[in-house]
Amino acid sequence: MAALTKEVSDQTAGNSLEKTLEDFSNYLGFNNMAYNTIHVYLYAVEQFLTMYHTVSHDNLMLYKCFLMEHYKPQTVNLRIRALNCFMESLHLSPSKILMVRVQQKTFLENIISQADYEYLKKCLIRDGNLLYYFIIRFMAATGVRVSELIQIQASHVKQGYMDIYSKDNKIRRIYIPRALRNDTLTWLHQIDREDGYIFLNRYGNQITTAGIRGQLKKFTALYNLDPRVVYPHSFRHRFAKNFIEKCGDISMLSDILGHESIETTRIYLHRSSTEQKQIVNQIVNW
Structure with missing residues (x-):
C-alpha cells in the first residue's frame, strides 16, 4: 500500500480540504449521483481527511475501526462506499475497503399500516391539506424516495412517469399510476401550477426533504399516530409491501425500487414484526 499513499500524495499535494471536496463533488455530479448521496459521500470523505489527512492503507483501516465502534453497520458500509468512491475518483489501485457484514432480518419493522395510511389521507383531505395528501400518496403509490419525490415536475405527471439517472448512466423509471396522475392533474389545475416542481413550500420554493420529515412528525401528534411509523421511507415500504402482495413479481419490484x-428486495416477502406478533397471538394457544 506504499504506492497507494504516494499516489494520493502526488495527486492531492497542495490541495486544500475544500478544493479536494470540491473536486470530489464534481466527480460525483458528473457520474449522476443523487443529491443526498453526494451530501453523504462528501461528509464521509471530509470526516476521514479531517481525522487522518492522508489516504493510506493504515489510515483507511483505522477509519473503518472508528466507524465500527461508533456507528451502525448500515452507516459504516455507507461511509466505506464513499471512501471507495473517493479512491476511484483519484484513479487509485482497485483495492477497496471491505464492507462489514450486515445480518439480514427475517421481518420488517416500523412500516405504516394500510389502515393508518388511509386514515392519514382522510385526515389531510378533511383538513384541506392537499399538498401533504399528495406527498404521502406519491410516496406510497410510486415507491419514490423522498429525495426523488421533490424532483417531480408537472411535466412528469402529464407523461405518467419520471426517469431517474443513476451512476453509469442507468435509468430507473418511476411510474405514476393512472388514478394518481388524474387526481394530481386536477389538483395542479386548481392551484394554477401547470409547470415546474409540483411540491412547493409556503414561500413558493421547491420543498425540502427536511421540511417533509418535520411536517410528518407534526402529523403524528396532530392525528395521534405512532411516530415510529410515520416517516418518508415508511411510505416507500408500504408501496413495496402492497405491490408484492398484489403482484408477487419481486424482480419487477426490485427494478421499480432501484x-x-x-x-435487498426479498425483505418484503417477510411479514412485519407487528404482523408476526398478531399471527402468533391468534394461532398459538397451546
Whole structure:
C-alpha cells in the first residue's frame, strides 16, 4: 500500500480540504449521483481527511475501526462506499475497503399500516391539506424516495412517469399510476401550477426533504399516530409491501425500487414484526 499513499500524495499535494471536496463533488455530479448521496459521500470523505489527512492503507483501516465502534453497520458500509468512491475518483489501485457484514432480518419493522395510511389521507383531505395528501400518496403509490419525490415536475405527471439517472448512466423509471396522475392533474389545475416542481413550500420554493420529515412528525401528534411509523421511507415500504402482495413479481419490484440486488428486495416477502406478533397471538394457544 506504499504506492497507494504516494499516489494520493502526488495527486492531492497542495490541495486544500475544500478544493479536494470540491473536486470530489464534481466527480460525483458528473457520474449522476443523487443529491443526498453526494451530501453523504462528501461528509464521509471530509470526516476521514479531517481525522487522518492522508489516504493510506493504515489510515483507511483505522477509519473503518472508528466507524465500527461508533456507528451502525448500515452507516459504516455507507461511509466505506464513499471512501471507495473517493479512491476511484483519484484513479487509485482497485483495492477497496471491505464492507462489514450486515445480518439480514427475517421481518420488517416500523412500516405504516394500510389502515393508518388511509386514515392519514382522510385526515389531510378533511383538513384541506392537499399538498401533504399528495406527498404521502406519491410516496406510497410510486415507491419514490423522498429525495426523488421533490424532483417531480408537472411535466412528469402529464407523461405518467419520471426517469431517474443513476451512476453509469442507468435509468430507473418511476411510474405514476393512472388514478394518481388524474387526481394530481386536477389538483395542479386548481392551484394554477401547470409547470415546474409540483411540491412547493409556503414561500413558493421547491420543498425540502427536511421540511417533509418535520411536517410528518407534526402529523403524528396532530392525528395521534405512532411516530415510529410515520416517516418518508415508511411510505416507500408500504408501496413495496402492497405491490408484492398484489403482484408477487419481486424482480419487477426490485427494478421499480432501484435496488442494486434483488436480495435487498426479498425483505418484503417477510411479514412485519407487528404482523408476526398478531399471527402468533391468534394461532398459538397451546
